[in-house]
Amino acid sequence: MKHSGQVQTGDHSRRTVLKLLGATPIAAAGLLSAGATARADTSERTLAAKIADIIKRPEFAGSQWGMRFQPAGAEPVFTMNPEQRFVAASAFKVFVAGSAFSALGAGHRFRTTVHRTxxxxxGALRGDLVLVAGGDLLLGxxxxxxxxxxxxxxxxxxxSATAPIHGDPLQQLRHLAGQVACRGIRRVEGRVTVDASLFRQGREQIAIGNISIPVSPMMVNDNIVDVVVTPGGQAGxxxxxxxxxxxxxLTVVNDVTTVLNPLRRLTFTEVSTAPDGTRTVRLTGDVRLGGPPVVSPYFVPDPVRxxxxxxxxxxxxxxxxxxxxLSRLDSGRRTQVAEYISPPLSEQVKVMLKISSNPxxxxxxxxxxxxxxxxxDTPKVTGERYQRELFERAGVDPDDPVGDRYTSDxxxxxxxxxxxxxxxxxxxxALPIMGRDGSIAHVLPDSPAAGRVFAKTGTASMGDVLHKALAGYIVLPDGRLVMFAQFMNKSVGSVDExxxxxxxxxxxxxxIAAAVYESLTR
Structure with missing residues (x-):
């Protein structure tokens, strides 16, 4: 399909109103009165006109759109270029979360334990204390x-945050330490070590400055040290x-200057690593005079240490x-002395979905x-196999996406x-809820559809093109579902634009989601 780069508004199909509105079996078979058919056609034309009015606004001149809104068990109420590929960006995280739910279950909990050797x-432990990582991503x-x-x-x-997450980054570790003390241990004559053998550590690139971070079963505070940078009282x-x-x-050497017009990005440079694994880094860059604090995240290169x-x-x-x-006294046998059990998977995935955490x-x-x-040994390969199998059960071709480009269908x-x-x-x-929480909390909080649109956002700026995505569910007042995906891309002149x-x-x-909601609730 060729596209001119202008707003696309075609590919609409006629539907029976009683399929859309949950009518009787006879009506669903297509035996509609002339009046019902007229109302259906009017509703479709009204919805199409509303969507056209939105996407033809001057600020979207030259944009391309694709979307599909599909009520459960019925024909789509609106489609536009549903087979055209668009950049999904972070909207693809609905697939990652789906694989986790499918493979592990919504109630799966991760266990972090402590053992003595x-x-x-x-009161003296003649051996080591071993913290065994269980894959909990919410330690923090x-x-x-x-x-x-x-x-x-x-x-x-x-x-771009202005403050760290409120609370104690070590709170679960303190809970475990308290259990150790309650076991009568007052001195550890050996070492404190971490067993991260749940899976072999990997490295992955994330869409934050295209940096590469370690992937480990041991995660504390998202494996980030937050360096809060506050502008000084005067330029220079x-x-x-x-x-x-x-x-x-971590020790941070301060080389950040307060200026009127910042030019240098905040950047960490490794200075040294001591034999005990502690690290010294230098933070350079500029911050704006009178501006808010900025949290510069240091992604720890050694989560275990x-x-x-x-x-x-x-x-x-x-x-x-x-x-x-005195670790030479280690008997090699372990006895559990403490345990922390995580919230269920249904909570774990919210960090990825609601606020789109790339780590x-x-x-x-x-x-x-x-x-x-x-x-x-090869957990990522096996995890990707689980993802492919889920795609196959869903009736989609695992090889259909081309890079980060997907269709609404x-x-x-x-x-x-x-x-x-x-x-x-x-x-x-676990998805962001329009007008209520997550990345779409600010969108139409007073709309009738607020609190009823559950959808993952996606944003990517590639070259001189902005890509936006929104995919998820609309829940109608009677409980019926509408599955949808919508995409847009548009050329821009700058990052600021x-x-x-x-x-x-x-x-x-x-x-657009609200227009669909209102068209089906009249």
Missing amino acids: GPVVN PRIRPDGTLALPLPDHSYG APAGLRVWPDIAY FAEIAFAEALHDAGVDVIGH HTVHFPYLVGAVAGHDP FFVRFLSHMARQKYFVPYRQ AMALQSVVETAQGE
Whole structure:
């Protein structure tokens, strides 16, 4: 199919109104009265006109759109270029989450345990303490006292947040350390180590400066040290730095300057690594005079050593001293002394879906492969096999996507399959909710459709083109579902133009979903 680069508005099909509105079997067979048919045609024309009005606005001149809105068990209410490929960007995370739900189950919990390797004599452990990583991605401050998750936007991993996640990054490690102390252990004469054998550590590139990060079954605070940079009081003054969590793992040399017009990006440069695994880095760059603080995330290159040092400090705070020189007494046999059980998978995936965490996203194929596939050596390969098998069960061709480009039809068929699974409700609830939470919390909060559109966003700026996606579900008042996917791309003249336009597109895509909702609830 060739496209001129202008707004595309074709490929609409006629439907029977009673299929759309849940009519009787006779009516669904097509035996409609002339009046019903007229109302259906009028409704279709009204919806098509509303969508056309949105996508033909001046700010979208030269754009391309593709979409499909498909009520469960009925013909689509609206399609536009449904077989054209678009860049899905982070909207593809609905597939990653789907694979995790399918392979592990919504209620799967990850266990982080602590074991001793020797006897305890008069409060002294004659051996090591081993922290065994279970793949929990929520070890950190996200879990609030009431059990809900802190999911602030922008996420601290993106380098544009103004504060770290509120709470204690070591809270679960402190919980484990407290259990160790309650077992009567007051001194560890061996070492504190981390067993990360659940799967072999990998490396993956993330869409944050195209950096590569380690993928490990051991994750504390998203394996990020937050360096909060606060502008100084005058131009030329050094910025203030606060390191969080402030543990011995990382020392930051401050080379950040307060200026009127920042030109240098905040950048970490490795300075040295000590024999004990602690690291020194230099942070260079500019911050704007009078501007807000900025969180510059340092992605730890050694998650295991990071966790070992963090756990040792949590033990110290709990009254357990670590001597670290008698590991030769290690018997090799382990006895469990502490355990922390994570929230269920249905909560774990919210960091990936609601706030679009890229570090969490790259971990899930490894977790699926290691936990469901029992493959510690090539977990990503096995995780990808589980993804392909899910695509096949959904009736879509695993080889159909070309790079990051998908059709609306592909998304809708996959989402339709997910809607038939026993874990569907927690899967849907993990998606951003329009006007309520996640990446579309700000979109149309006063619309009748607010709270009823559950969908994953996607944003990519590739060269001089902005790509936007929104895919998920509309829940009608009577409980019926509409599966949908919609995409847009448009040429832009600069990064600033792309940044300004993306929020406009998000609102427009929300308006289109709301128009479909209203057309089916009259």
